[in-house]
Amino acid sequence: MDEALLRTLTPAVIGILVRRGAGFAAAEDAVQDALVEAVRVWPGDPPRNPRAWLIAVAWRKFLDAARADTSRRRREIRVEDEPAPGPGATADDTLQLYFLCAHPSLTPASAVALTLRAVGGLSTRQIAQAYLVPEATMAQRISRAKRTVSGVRFQQPGDVATVLRVLYLVFNEGYSGDVDLAAEAIRLTRRLAAGIEHEEVAGLLALMLLHHARRPARTRPDGSLVPLAEQDRTRWDTRLIVEGVDVLQAALARDRPGEFQAQAAIAALHADARTAEETDWTQIVEWYDELVRLTDSPVARLNRAVALGEAESPRAGLAALEGLDPALPRYTAAAAYLHERDGDAVTAARLYAEAARSALSLPERDHLTRQAARLNAGLRG
Amino acid sequence: MAKYLLLKHYRGAPAAVHDVPMDRWTPEEVSAHVRYMEEFAERLRGTGEFVDAQALSPEGTFVRYDGEGRPPVTDGPFAETKDLIAGWMVIDVDSYERALELAGELSAAPGAGGKPIHEWLEVRPFLGAPPTVTD
Known part of the structure; x- marks a missing residue:
């Protein structure tokens, strides 16, 4: 029973029903019913042509529902039993x-x-x-x-x-x-x-592939988060990285900039660094500049400040934070990080603890609490 | 079976025996604490007694109706003196005694120095559906 195949066929079968005259909502219901029946029937009696089977069963489900609906409303059946050949799915x-x-x-x-x-x-x-x-x-x-x-x-x-x-x-x-x-x-x-053919569709695909590639390294077995700089890069999925970079390069070659391409380019620069120290932060800052230009997003400005902290100096990063709204998600965590890089463990510890209180997820909160704990333990000596 | 809420407070409960703020623990102690909570929930899943567990952000606001056509009134963030819920676990167990036993175990989660926190948890029975047979 190939669930993946079934799910791949879904949109095309809905499309065919709609072309035959079913409304979208009814077509979608009918296809869901057909999927349920496929899950029940296929293991014992696999069809030779799964697609044709699904279309036939979904159409029957649609007719049954339309008839039930029609008789409920005491109206005439207006749907033909045998559909016109009509165009196939495209x-x-x-x-x-x-x-x-x-x-x-x-x-x-x-x-x-x-x-x-x-x-x-x-x-x-x-x-x-x-x-x-x-x-x-x-x-x-x-x-x-x-x-x-x-x-x-x-x-x-x-x-x-x-x-x-x-x-x-x-x-x-x-x-x-x-x-x-x-x-x-x-x-x-x-x-x-x-x-x-759309450069931002490609940009988003590249962004997803490049981030998905890091997933095996992003959490420890106990579920705790591993920051990018500390990830074991040998655990990144190189196959996904290669694909993501290829997709991104083809998109960038079209020379029509967009926010997903810019984000993917940043992810690609991280993927390109064999160690955290080899990261090309200068280029990353340039891409954040591009992203800010494209979106004017405060989140992009926040991330740019962190990148600038790496490319130039923690002080430069902190200066870039000024003027941003401290209520921005992860603002306090970014400030804590930059203060730590700047050698101010006392401020950083305080800010990490504060950031933990406003964290948006439990793994993030635990991570930030650990950061505060680590600095405080160091300060105690 | 009866459902109970095990309620954990940021504020408002009596002070725990080992009451040290979490950012004063070592990172390993934080990890051990998190692991203890997860293993506890996992064990209850295994025994068929787990229903739900959620953690809440300490940020919150009081809201009330302010009359037709007017935006609701808000108050907060909560003053330091107010009771503040940190999160909960819902369990479905055979008896009140079992609920107390489990709450006791959860309260023994390790804290600073690896010692049990002995924090106070609130155990609240759910009001269930009325029984079918009443006479």
Whole structure:
């Protein structure tokens, strides 16, 4: 039973049903029902042509639902039993699904859920587990999302930027529960990149690959975080790095700058350094300058300050921090780090403890507490 | 089976026996503490008694309704004297005695110097569904 194959087929089958005249919401439901049946039937009776099987079963599910719906409303059945031959699925169908599921009328949480289900072929239960909410809550979120986009024409061209934001959100959620969301985001971005020539799609794919490559080194067996400078770089996945750098170089060659390409370039420069000391911080600062220019994001400015602390001096980094809002996430942690590099262990210890109190995750909080503890232990002598 | 909330306080509980702020421990002691908590939860998963565990940020705000069409009133961050919850674990166990036993174990998590913190945890029974048979 090839779950990966099943999930790959999902968007194309939805596309075919929509082309045959089903509404998106009904088509999506029918395909989910067909997936459930495939999981039940295929192990004992594998189909010769899985794609044709899924299309046939999904269409039948759609007709059954449409009939039930119609008889409920005492209306005539308007759907033909045998569909017109019609056009087959094209790569465009899948692309249109990406656009629809990331439609700007959806909230980010809804767009993420709908994308994972309709494009990713995940079940509501899997998505609920990944986001640690009850299955009924996730089911409701998805059906509301489907209602929201029900008036959107399927063939309407969409905005790639909204799709990229959704995929980026999925990637950043990382790994919780049974579903590896980072790997899922990479799979979906890879498919998008295969279907569309766009430098920022490539940029995001490269960014994901380069960060995913570090994952084995990013946490210790006990779950604690390992900062970039202390990571065992032999544990980075070189295959992913090579692929990420290739994808990025092809994107940069198009000479159309974008924020994901800039972020990927920074990740690539880290990947390129065999030891933390070999890191080309000067180039990294230049890419942060580019990122600030492109996005004007305070988070980019914060990261630039840390990079400047490495490229020039901790004092330069601290000077760059001034003028930024201290309420920015990780501002205090960055200040603590720069003060420590500047030799002021007392201030750094105080700031690390303060940063721990405003940390956004438990591993981060524990990490920052350990940093404060390490400095305080040193100060005690 | 009955559910209990094991509540941990940043502030508001009586002082622990070994009350040393965490950033005054050694990094190894912090790691040992984290590991103890994780192994505790893992063990309860194994015995079928674990329901949920969450940690809360100390940052928080009081909010209340301020009338039709007006934005809610906020107050905070909390004054130093107020009770402040750090996190909880929900367990589903056979008896109140078992809930106390587990809370006692959790309170023995190692702290500074590797010694048990003896911190105070609050044990609160959940109000359940009414029983089917009442007579």
